[in-house]
Structures are given as structure tokens and as C-alpha cells.
Amino acid sequence: MACIMNSVKRLVVVTAALWAAGGGAYAGGYQGPGLTADIYMGYQGTLQPMMRVYVGSNGSRLVPFNPADDGPDLYIARLAEGVQYEIFLDRHRAYRELMDEHELASARGNFCSGFASKTKTGVETVSGRQTEVWNCRDAGDGPDQVVWWDPELKVEIRKSRGGLVVELRNIKVGQPDPQLFDLPTGIRVIN
Numbered sequence: 001m002a003c004i005m006n007s008v009k010r011l012v013v014v015t016a017a018l019w020a021a022g023g024g025a026y027a028g029g030y031q032g033p034g035l036t037a038d039i040y041m042g043y044q045g046t047l048q049p050m051m052r053v054y055v056g057s058n059g060s061r062l063v064p065f066n067p068a069d070d071g072p073d074l075y076i077a078r079l080a081e082g083v084q085y086e087i088f089l090d091r092h093r094a095y096r097e098l099m100d101e102h103e104l105a106s107a108r109g110n111f112c113s114g115f116a117s118k119t120k121t122g123v124e125t126v127s128g129r130q131t132e133v134w135n136c137r138d139a140g141d142g143p144d145q146v147v148w149w150d151p152e153l154k155v156e157i158r159k160s161r162g163g164l165v166v167e168l169r170n171i172k173v174g175q176p177d178p179q180l181f182d183l184p185t186g187i188r189v190i191n
Contacts (some may be wrong), residue, residue, distance in 0.1 A: 030057055030079060032154035034175035037127075037168040044165055053168070055155070059181040076181055087187060094187045111147050111156055112136035124148060126157045127169050 034056040040047040054061040062075040072086040077099070085094040101113075112118035116139035124133050131148040138144050148158035158167040183189070 030055055030060070030154070033152075033173050035153055035155065035171055035173050036176055037171040040165075040167045040169055042165060043163050044160070047165060047167060049169075054176040054180050056175045056178065056181065058178045061176075061180045076183065078181065085183065085189070087184065089184065089187075092186055092188055094183055094189045096189050096191050111149065112145070115139060115145065118147075121146075127167065127171055129153065129157050129171065131157050 032055070036052065036054050038049050039051045039053055039062070041050045042048050049065055051062050051064045054063075059076060059078040059080075061077075064071070064074070067073050072095075073089040074087045075084065076087065076094075077084040079099075082099050083096055084099055085096050087094045112134065115136040117137045119135050119137070120132055121135050122133045124131055126148045129150045130152075131150050134147045134149055136145040136147060143162040145159060145161040147156050149155075150157045153171075153173065155168070156166075157171075158165065160166075
């Protein structure tokens with residue numbers, strides 16, 4: 001579970017900002033049609049629903065299905081501002097954090113940021129979507145990452161690294177309500 005939750009922070013940007021292969025024009029944020037989906041995580045054959053993601057031109061919002069007792073209730077990322085928030089509703093707090101260079105690079109089109117290279121290896125249908133399959137080769141001793149990229153939605157539909165799999169399912173295309181990307185009322189932001 002710790003490995004899965006460690007991946008959540010990176011997913012705030014990677015799943016939410018949703019990056020175009022090869023770079024794309026992302027100066028202001030996500031340029032795709034918007035979507036709502038469920039994020040499943042785990043090891044091959046044991047994927048479990050973890051959270052719902054809303055992605056739109058205003059940002060992204062991740063809502064865990066079963067938040068940890070001491071964990072955030074939701075996450076909001078704003079690519080145009082280069083920030084992400086971990087929000088604890090019961091504490092009336094949001095922890096604001098700047099996105100690091102790899103998160104921003106991923107969000108702006110280089111989903112293999114931090115890897116030595118990327119190679120397109122084929123096409124495959126995942127979660128009912130036509131995807132391009134990319135292998136991101138690790139520069140060191142770490143495992144490679146495989147990404148299933150949807151060029152229409154401009155999003156990773158699936159990725160796998162070191163046995164851990166993250167996959168979008170139940171995808172609904174369309175811009176979510178812009179208010180989903182606002183911080184809840186009464187929340188104090190801590191930098």
C-alpha cells in the first residue's frame with residue numbers, strides 16, 4: 001500500500017495535467033477534451049479502484065475512494081500555476097506544493113521525463129481507447145516504464161513500472177464542472 005500511495009503524489013500531475021506525446025502546447029494547462037475516470041492501481045491481476053480523477057482545462061482533481069485516516073481527502077493540481085494541493089477537509093487545511101521539474105515535464109508532453117529514452121513499440125486498445133504503447137528506458141538500474149498513451153484525450157490510459165500498474169477505467173469524455181478545481185471554502189493554505 002505504501003508503494004501505491006507514494007505513486008499518488010506523482011499522479012496528481014501525471015494523470016491530471018495529462019501530457020501530449022512529443023511536447024504539445026501546454027503553456028496554459030491541459031489542452032484535451034476533458035474527462036472523468038476511475039484510477040485503478042495495483043499489481044497485474046490485482047488492480048483495485050483507488051480514486052476518481054476529473055481533468056479539465058482548469059486543472060485536475062483526485063478523490064480517493066477510501067482516504068487513509070491520516071491521508072488527504074482530495075488532491076487538486078493546477079498546471080498553469082505549477083502547483084498542487086493535498087487537502088485535509090477535517091483539518092480545514094491544504095498543503096500547497098510546487099511541482100518538480102519532472103512533474104511539469106510530464107504534464108507538458110514528456111511522459112518519459114527522467115528516463116534515458118522513449119520508444120514507441122506499438123498500438124493497443126486499453127479501457128476501450130486506442131492507445132500508443134511507449135517504453136521509457138531507465139537511465140540507471142531501475143525498471144523501465146511502459147506507457148499506453150491516448151493521443152485523442154492526451155492522457156496516459158495505463159502505465160506499468162516494476163510490476164505496479166496504474167490504469168484509467170470508466171472514462172467519460174467531456175469537461176468537468178470548473179468549480180471542481182477550486183479549493184473548498186474555509187480551507188487554510190499552507191506552503
